[in-house]
Amino acid sequence: MRTTARATAVVAAALAATAALTGVASAKGGSIGGSGPQYYLNDSLSGSANRVFVYGDPADEVFFGDFDGNGTDTPMIRRAGTFYVRNSLSSGPADAVYAYGNPGDVILTGDWDGNGTDTPAVRRGGVYYIKNSTGSGPADAVIAYGDPGDQVLVGDWNADGVDTLTVRRGGVYYVKNSISGGNADAVVAYGDPGDRVLVGDWDGNGTDTLGIRRGGTYYLRNSLSSGPAESVFGYGNPGDTVFVGDWDGNGTDTLGARRPVNPGDSKNCTDFRTQREAQAWFDYYFPYYGDVAGLDSDRDGIACELNP
Numbered sequence: 001m002r003t004t005a006r007a008t009a010v011v012a013a014a015l016a017a018t019a020a021l022t023g024v025a026s027a028k029g030g031s032i033g034g035s036g037p038q039y040y041l042n043d044s045l046s047g048s049a050n051r052v053f054v055y056g057d058p059a060d061e062v063f064f065g066d067f068d069g070n071g072t073d074t075p076m077i078r079r080a081g082t083f084y085v086r087n088s089l090s091s092g093p094a095d096a097v098y099a100y101g102n103p104g105d106v107i108l109t110g111d112w113d114g115n116g117t118d119t120p121a122v123r124r125g126g127v128y129y130i131k132n133s134t135g136s137g138p139a140d141a142v143i144a145y146g147d148p149g150d151q152v153l154v155g156d157w158n159a160d161g162v163d164t165l166t167v168r169r170g171g172v173y174y175v176k177n178s179i180s181g182g183n184a185d186a187v188v189a190y191g192d193p194g195d196r197v198l199v200g201d202w203d204g205n206g207t208d209t210l211g212i213r214r215g216g217t218y219y220l221r222n223s224l225s226s227g228p229a230e231s232v233f234g235y236g237n238p239g240d241t242v243f244v245g246d247w248d249g250n251g252t253d254t255l256g257a258r259r260p261v262n263p264g265d266s267k268n269c270t271d272f273r274t275q276r277e278a279q280a281w282f283d284y285y286f287p288y289y290g291d292v293a294g295l296d297s298d299r300d301g302i303a304c305e306l307n308p
């Protein structure tokens with residue numbers, strides 16, 4: 001895509017609407033967002049998880065990808081400039097640890113050279129430093145694409161095995177099929193400007209396409225084009241952080257959700273010094289598990305009213 005001044009002006013209004021979404025999880029490639037160390041994965045496009053495990057700490061920045069090239073997607077934690085890769089969907093120590101980029105960099109992961117293994121790219125504004133290995137050293141490719149404020153998506157849009165970038169501006173997607181700058185190879189309108197978008201190969205044909213999340217409902221489309229969703233289903237809670245991957249290695253991408261671990265009835269109002277502290281704890285867990293500790297006996301949404 002050409003980032004002319006004219007194009008920039010045209011999309012300025014749309015960008016304002018999408019800026020708040022940039023940090024939201026749910027696009028393959030970037031960090032999944034959210035908090036909590038518990039992961040609920042589903043191998044089919046349906047409502048219930050069939051894999052649940054705990055990995056890392058509640059506040060970790062987490063990515064999912066195929067880091068060992070065996071066909072399944074697994075978690076990777078980033079703490080400052082260090083990455084901790086786990087190659088199975090289970091608790092345990094990291095299988096690989098490496099350093100890349102600066103602590104403040106925005107990181108994307110993808111299979112930039114099509115060898116089956118996902119590796120990192122650093123994004124600095126509209127410039128991407130692509131790395132095809134996890135060793136230290138310079139980037140293998142440096143490309144400029146889109147504008148610094150664009151939301152970027154990673155996927156294999158043309159089924160050639162190579163992940164490339166798509167830039168989103170509102171409800172318009174500028175798809176690039178090579179690791180290079182320049183004009184988009186395809187421009188697609190899909191969904192509404194405020195939609196949360198997901199990327200995945202929902203039908204296992206090798207092509208990544210888009211899906212939209214509205215609350216706890218998912219609308220997946222199997223071609224990169226405007227039109228109705230081919231798959232609609234509910235998953236998790238509206239507040240869940242949801243991400244995409246191929247957990248069982250069958251070639252089809254499905255969903256996962258990240259949540260805090262259920263604390264159970266582990267707190268009383270006397271455990272908090274103030275109502276505000278109690279409310280913060282309540283508000284953190286309530287979207288996932290409800291009032292598990294019984295801090296809101298009159299069910300008005302305000303926890304521990306009698307606390308100072």
Ligand SMILES: [Ca+2]
Binds near residue numbers: 110111112113115118
């Ligand atoms: Ca690769």
Ligand SMILES: [Ca+2]
Binds near residue numbers: 159164
């Ligand atoms: Ca491709």
Ligand SMILES: [Ca+2]
Binds near residue numbers: 200209222
């Ligand atoms: Ca597909």
Ligand SMILES: [Ca+2]
Binds near residue numbers: 249
């Ligand atoms: Ca799968």
